[in-house]
Amino acid sequence: MTTPETTYADRCYRSGAALLGGVLMLALLAWLGGDAVLRGEGRAPLTALTAMLALAPLIVAFTLRPAVFAGDERLRVRNPFRTITVPWGSVESLRSGYSSEVVAEGNTYQLWSVPVSLRARKRAQRNTARVEAGKKPRGAMAALRGDDPENSGPLRATSDATMDELRELADKHAERTGTLTVRWAYEILVPAAVGAVGLLLVLALG
Numbered sequence: 001m002t003t004p005e006t007t008y009a010d011r012c013y014r015s016g017a018a019l020l021g022g023v024l025m026l027a028l029l030a031w032l033g034g035d036a037v038l039r040g041e042g043r044a045p046l047t048a049l050t051a052m053l054a055l056a057p058l059i060v061a062f063t064l065r066p067a068v069f070a071g072d073e074r075l076r077v078r079n080p081f082r083t084i085t086v087p088w089g090s091v092e093s094l095r096s097g098y099s100s101e102v103v104a105e106g107n108t109y110q111l112w113s114v115p116v117s118l119r120a121r122k123r124a125q126r127n128t129a130r131v132e133a134g135k136k137p138r139g140a141m142a143a144l145r146g147d148d149p150e151n152s153g154p155l156r157a158t159s160d161a162t163m164d165e166l167r168e169l170a171d172k173h174a175e176r177t178g179t180l181t182v183r184w185a186y187e188i189l190v191p192a193a194v195g196a197v198g199l200l201l202v203l204a205l206g
Contacts, residue, residue, distance in 0.1 A: 010071035022063025054195030066112035087178030
């Protein structure tokens with residue numbers, strides 16, 4: 001009797017800073033736009049509504065939407081305006097220079113939700129050098145907390161550690177085959193386009 005292979009839920013990689021920034025920007029847009037809609041005069045309410053319709057999808061696209069999902073079968077990359085589904089067998093390389101990218105079937109796709117921080121990378125490299133010299137890695141917040149200045153710190157930047165995990169999954173599931181697909185995010189593009197056209201019309205008729 002063959003034991004079925006255990007299937008695990010997809011791992012999700014997102015930028016916490018982008019999520020926080022997106023929520024704050026949407027809140028600011030709702031506050032300013034809502035105030036203009038409720039208290040504005042003349043064409044101000046309509047202008048505010050069309051501006052909100054144009055800007056809100058773009059804020060969502062660049063902050064809340066980006067994510068990378070890694071499962072046993074495939075890598076799914078959700079970027080601002082496209083979703084790329086890549087079977088592990090189609091992954092040629094995963095690289096992290098000034099940006100995180102996956103190369104598949106001769107094409108390069110950026111991983112928006114795995115931003116590269118050169119500062120974090122340099123800090124991790126310094127900690128690695130300390131470990132190799134027989135010292136403990138220095139914690140970034142040690143001085144502010146009043147802790148031991150040789151408090152434990154990261155040896156790998158977050159983006160580099162994420163890419164290492166994705167490479168391990170790619171190697172582990174390299175036999176998984178399928179079709180690479182790219183889908184446009186019409187749920188973002190359509191309302192943003194409608195809002196932009198509406199805003200232009202309101203301004204032109206004003």
